[in-house]
Amino acid sequence: MVLLSRRPCRAIRCRAFSTKHAVDGPIVHIPHSSIYPLGAGAKSGSLFRDVSWTIQPDEAWAVLSSSSSGAKTSLLQALTGHLRISPPPPPPYGLFPFLKGRDPHRHVSLVSFAHRPQNAGGAFYDFTARYGAVREEDKRTLRETFFPETAKPLHDLAIPDMYQHPDDVAQLHADHAKEKIRRELFEVLTSALDLKQFLDLPMVALSNGQTRKARIVTALLEQPELLILDEPLTGLDVGTRGLVLSLLQSLHVKNAPHIIIGIRPQDPVPDWTTHLALIRPDGTVHTGEKHNVMSTSTYSKAHRRSAAETLRHTPSTFHAGNEMITLAGVSVTYGDRKMLKDIHWTIRENSRWHLIGANGAGKTTLLAMLTGEHPQSYTQSSKLTLFSRPRAKWATPQLHARIGRVSPEMHNAFPRRHGMTVWDAIGTGFEGNFVPRGRFRVGFGADGAELEKGGEEEGWRVRRMWDVIRGLGPATWRGEPRGESEAREAQMFSERPFADLAPGEQAMVLLMRALVGKPPLVLLDEAWAGMDEGMVKAARTYLREGGLEDGQACIVISHWEEEVPWSKEDGVQRFRLEQGSGRVE
Numbered sequence: 244m245v246l247l248s249r250r251p252c253r254a255i256r257c258r259a260f261s262t263k264h265a266v267d268g269p270i271v272h273i274p275h276s277s278i279y280p281l282g283a284g285a286k287s288g289s290l291f292r293d294v295s296w297t298i299q300p301d302e303a304w305a306v307l308s309s310s311s312s313g314a315k316t317s318l319l320q321a322l323t324g325h326l327r328i329s330p331p332p333p334p335p336y337g338l339f340p341f342l343k344g345r346d347p348h349r350h351v352s353l354v355s356f357a358h359r360p361q362n363a364g365g366a367f368y369d370f371t372a373r374y375g376a377v378r379e380e381d382k383r384t385l386r387e388t389f390f391p392e393t394a395k396p397l398h399d400l401a402i403p404d405m406y407q408h409p410d411d412v413a414q415l416h417a418d419h420a421k422e423k424i425r426r427e428l429f430e431v432l433t434s435a436l437d438l439k440q441f442l443d444l445p446m447v448a449l450s451n452g453q454t455r456k457a458r459i460v461t462a463l464l465e466q467p468e469l470l471i472l473d474e475p476l477t478g479l480d481v482g483t484r485g486l487v488l489s490l491l492q493s494l495h496v497k498n499a500p501h502i503i504i505g506i507r508p509q510d511p512v513p514d515w516t517t518h519l520a521l522i523r524p525d526g527t528v529h530t531g532e533k534h535n536v537m538s539t540s541t542y543s544k545a546h547r548r549s550a551a552e553t554l555r556h557t558p559s560t561f562h563a564g565n566e567m568i569t570l571a572g573v574s575v576t577y578g579d580r581k582m583l584k585d586i587h588w589t590i591r592e593n594s595r596w597h598l599i600g601a602n603g604a605g606k607t608t609l610l611a612m613l614t615g616e617h618p619q620s621y622t623q624s625s626k627l628t629l630f631s632r633p634r635a636k637w638a639t640p641q642l643h644a645r646i647g648r649v650s651p652e653m654h655n656a657f658p659r660r661h662g663m664t665v666w667d668a669i670g671t672g673f674e675g676n677f678v679p680r681g682r683f684r685v686g687f688g689a690d691g692a693e694l695e696k697g698g699e700e701e702g703w704r705v706r707r708m709w710d711v712i713r714g715l716g717p718a719t720w721r722g723e724p725r726g727e728s729e730a731r732e733a734q735m736f737s738e739r740p741f742a743d744l745a746p747g748e749q750a751m752v753l754l755m756r757a758l759v760g761k762p763p764l765v766l767l768d769e770a771w772a773g774m775d776e777g778m779v780k781a782a783r784t785y786l787r788e789g790g791l792e793d794g795q796a797c798i799v800i801s802h803w804e805e806e807v808p809w810s811k812e813d814g815v816q817r818f819r820l821e822q823g824s825g826r827v828e
């Protein structure tokens with residue numbers, strides 16, 4: 244187990260944190276209850292049972308599930324009124340005794356990074372807009388999106404004539420004082436999380452990690468008294484993780500706000516946490532002091548299972564073949580900002596790469612050059628050879644059919660159209676587009692025409708669809724063997740509307756989509772985000788054990804070494820981006 248820094252964040256010097264906030268009474272109190280979905284009838288099964296959970300003010304809690312990240316998210320949601328607790332926490336103060344009856348909606352916040360937000364609309368939106376000249380509608384900056392009030396200066400208080408009643412004047416003074424603290428907090432938090440330089444960049448230009456840090460700052464600026472963060476470390480590089488954790492610790496020790504943190508079993512448990520709530524596979528919840536919970540077999544099994552997976556080796560190593568992609572001095576510039584400088588990188592058939600670099604280092608930008616989505620891939624065409632031709636010699640749709648990929652941007656942008664089934668979504672992978680086409684919804688041919696009816700290609704595609712749906716389908720997430728019921732379940736899964744799936748299921752379907760056409764190059768950018776433990780295991784096993792065939796190359800982007808399906812011994816190579824330069828490690 245890795246324990247992270249015990250040193251609180253020194254950067255946090257701000258009135259909001261100058262004194263420890265006195266708290267009276269438990270923060271949370273659930274008395275031996277069961278927890279049900281809202282609106283579920285008396286006879287329906289509980290999501291959790293035997294939950295006895297009391298959080299005292301001087302305790303720091305982490306929550307994790309031994310089986311599914313969805314269960315952890317649900318338990319955290321129970322704290323924000325999204326589930327029914329029965330019997331309910333006793334009066335007079337209920338679930339949050341320390342609030343003494345004040346409105347939990349105003350004082351308790353939950354921010355989830357475990358699951359990506361759903362894309363509300365049915366249409367695909369062009370996530371590649373960030374790489375080119377920013378369009379008018381994408382011009383909203385980080386500041387305008389998350390912190391609009393900070394664009395205006397805070398003037399000294401001038402009390403308008405209309406406010407004459409002493410109560411109104413007092414309220415105005417109080418609001419002004421609160422706003423002043425908020426501004427101070429904004430300054431402190433944006434420098435502590437290294438966001439200042441990005442405040443006036445268009446939102447679309449920001450990297451994932453930069454956006455996630457901004458969400459943490461927004462949540463803290465609301466000054467809740469209890470802040471629940473579900474997987475706040477998702478998508479953050481090692482250094483930023485340490486920064487965020489020590490910031491949270493500094494806030495927590497002052498009770499400004501009190502913090503509960505949701506983590507995955509494989510994540511390091513922050514060393515400043517004192518207690519754990521561990522959800523067992525049977526829905527009971529073991530709550531208690533950290534060392535007691537961590538000494539149980541349920542915890543060590545969950546933790547060991549994640550670790551063991553990373554240690555297992557596939558029997559064969561990869562024998563790199565011919566050159567597939569060559570970058571010979573590629574650069575990317577935004578105005579006078581040189582994002583990527585003179586990158587040299589050769590990706591061969593059969594190779595496995597782990598692309599690493601801090602948040603904002605340019606990993607996604609580099610992949611956008613490989614996929615030809617970045618407009619600067621044209622201007623650099625002579626230095627960018629993709630599948631044996633300079634970039635400019637390729638029509639972009641032809642490139643898309645040769646590259647299977649998943650990424651957070653793709654996940655957010657993928658259309659959640661009414662009527663699009665799981666089958667349809669996966670079938671778009673053959674062409675790498677977003678519109679289901681063809682009589683079996685497995686796409687058109689390379690020439691853009693319908694596939695020959697009953698022809699070899701059509702037959703192969705339909706068989707291949709079943710291969711990936713069964714190879715990565717729901718039964719595999721539960722570790723169940725193939726069989727009749729598994730086949731039926733796969734069939735039913737293929738017919739479900741894509742938009743109705745849970746975020747982890749959608750991530751799994753998009754992985755199937757990336758793999759279905761057996762493209763020469765597979766790009767897995769934060770592919771596991773949102774997936775349950777069982778799904779991650781199934782996906783990694785599939786990739787290691789025949790999911791990629793001879794010749795296919797794969798690049799994985801992840802801030803967690805252990806998330807790469809292959810180990811160094813298997814032959815994975817690392818390409819590191821640092822301050823715009825790239826090197827093979």
Ligand SMILES: Nc1ncnc2c1ncn2[C@@H]1O[C@H](COP(=O)(O)OP(=O)(O)OP(=O)(O)O)[C@@H](O)[C@H]1O
Pocket residue numbers: 373374375377441444447448449450451452453478577580582600601602603604605606607608609
């Ligand atoms: N149009 C633009 N103008 C200015 N800067 C930009 C533009 N587009 C991207 N950037 C900057 O390029 C940098 C690289 O972003 P990129 O998304 O490639 O990083 P990343 O390594 O994938 O980060 P993360 O790990 O957080 O996902 C970021 O700092 C981003 O703000």
